[in-house]
Amino acid sequence: MGKGLLNVGISLPDALLDEFDEFIEKRGYSSRSEGIRNAIRSYISYYEWMGNIKGHFIGTIAIIYENTKRDISDALDVQHHYSHLIRSSVHIYFGQDDCFEVVLLDGSGEEIKKLAEAMMTLKGIKISKLTTLALKEKI
Incomplete structure (x- = not known):
């Protein structure tokens, strides 16, 4: 996987996007993109943790x-x-x-x-x- 950034389009309900925007503002993220990257990292980490349930x-x-x-x-x-x-x-x-x-x-x-x-x-x-x-x- 390359190190460059890719633009990705997603569809979200208005209410969910509004809630996310409030969250990223309160947390001090510089942009939606940074908030989404962090959320994806968290999701990947959670999935990896689930893989170790033995x-x-x-x-x-x-x-x-x-x-x-x-x-x-x-x-x-x-x-x-x-x-x-x-x-x-x-x-x-x-x-x-x-x-x-x-x-x-x-x-x-x-x-x-x-x-x-x-x-x-x-x-x-x-x-x-x-x-x-x-x-x-x-x-």
Whole structure:
């Protein structure tokens, strides 16, 4: 990959761009581009961290998604393929269009990562966050 800068166009909802602009101003970034570069670096670092989840873990996947998106409930059935990892979940409706769900997990770090990736890429997911703790032995 070259060291030069490339121009990239992306499409964003107005509200998200406005929120991002407020963020970069508060943080003191010199430009949107610098803020976006930092966000991409952070995303890459998070993905690399996820790649190191090996062994026995407990954790949570927290997601916020639009409940008005067609088939989002069916799409979240991906959890059924990983039911052996899921110990509990909490589902909360807030606002007219959004749901918050937290899934509590216990098992193989590799499988927890696969479940998190499958959930975070579903259409309608606004925010997703995987948090894990390594366990040397089962509690």
